[in-house]
Amino acid sequence: MGGLFITVEGPEGAGKTTVLNMLGMELKDKGLNIVMTREPGGIHIAEQIRKVILDKENTKMDPRTEALLYAAARRQHLIEKVIPALEQGSIVLCDRFIDSSLAYQGVARGLGIDEVYLMNQFAIQEIMPDLTIYFDIDVELGLKRIEENNGREVNRLDLEAMDFHIKVREGFRQLLDRFPNRIFEVDASKSLDCVYKEVKSKVEDLISKR
Numbered sequence: 492m493g494g495l496f497i498t499v500e501g502p503e504g505a506g507k508t509t510v511l512n513m514l515g516m517e518l519k520d521k522g523l524n525i526v527m528t529r530e531p532g533g534i535h536i537a538e539q540i541r542k543v544i545l546d547k548e549n550t551k552m553d554p555r556t557e558a559l560l561y562a563a564a565r566r567q568h569l570i571e572k573v574i575p576a577l578e579q580g581s582i583v584l585c586d587r588f589i590d591s592s593l594a595y596q597g598v599a600r601g602l603g604i605d606e607v608y609l610m611n612q613f614a615i616q617e618i619m620p621d622l623t624i625y626f627d628i629d630v631e632l633g634l635k636r637i638e639e640n641n642g643r644e645v646n647r648l649d650l651e652a653m654d655f656h657i658k659v660r661e662g663f664r665q666l667l668d669r670f671p672n673r674i675f676e677v678d679a680s681k682s683l684d685c686v687y688k689e690v691k692s693k694v695e696d697l698i699s700k701r
C-alpha cells in the first residue's frame with residue numbers, strides 16, 4: 492500500500508481532535524492527499540454503530556458486546572474507507588483506532604489487552620497504523636476541558652466514573668511500553684500551539700521518509 496496510516500489516541504479532553512483537524516487542513520493546503528476520518532464512524536454503517544454504542548440510554552450494554560461493536564465498526568470503516576484511501580496513496584488521519592479498544596475495553600472494562608487484541612485481529616487482519624500519536628493528559632484536567640467545551644457531545648463513556656477514566660489512561664500507558672516503535676507520546680497538558688508543533692514535526696518527518 493502506498494499511503495500512510497496515522498492515528499491519534501488519548502483519553503477524553505486531550506485535544507487530539509482539534510490538533511488532528513488543524514494538521515489535516517495544513518497538510519491539505521500543502522497539496523497532500525489527506526483523508527480525515529474517525530472511529531467509531533467515518534462512514535454511514537459505522538456511524539450507525541457509533542450511535543448504538545454511545546447512546547446514553549444503552550446502560551445495559553455488556554462489555555464484550557461493546558468491544559464487538561467497536562470492532563465491527565472498525566472492520567467496515569477499514570474496508571470502505573481506510574484501505575481504498577491507502578491504496579490510492581493518501582495519508583489517512585484517523586481519530587482513534589485499535590488502541591482505544593485495548594485501553595477502554597481491554598483495560599478499563601477489564602476484558603484484557605490480549606483478549607481484545609486477538610478479537611480485533613479478525614476485524615483488522617494485521618492492518619496497523621504506521622504511526623500513532625498518543626495525547627497524554629491528567630484525567631481530571633481532561634474531564635475539566637470537556638466540561639468547558641460546550642459544543643462537544645457528551646456520550647455514554649464520558650459518563651463513566653473517574654475510576655474508569657483513570658484506568659483508560661493506565662491502559663494507554665501500558666500500550667506505550669508494548670508498542671514503543673509505533674506509538675509517539677505528546678504531553679497534551681502543554682499549550683495547543685506547543686502540542687501542535689510537536690505533532691506536526693513528527694508527522695512531517697514520517698511523510699518525508701515515505
Ligand code: TMP
Pocket residue numbers: 529530531561587588589590591592593595596646648649
Ligand atoms: P470520541 O469520538 O469523542 O472520541 O468518542 C468515542 C468514544 O468511544 C470515546 O469515549 C472512546 C470510546 N472508544 C472505545 O471505548 N473503544 C474504541 O475502540 C473506540 C474507537 C472508541
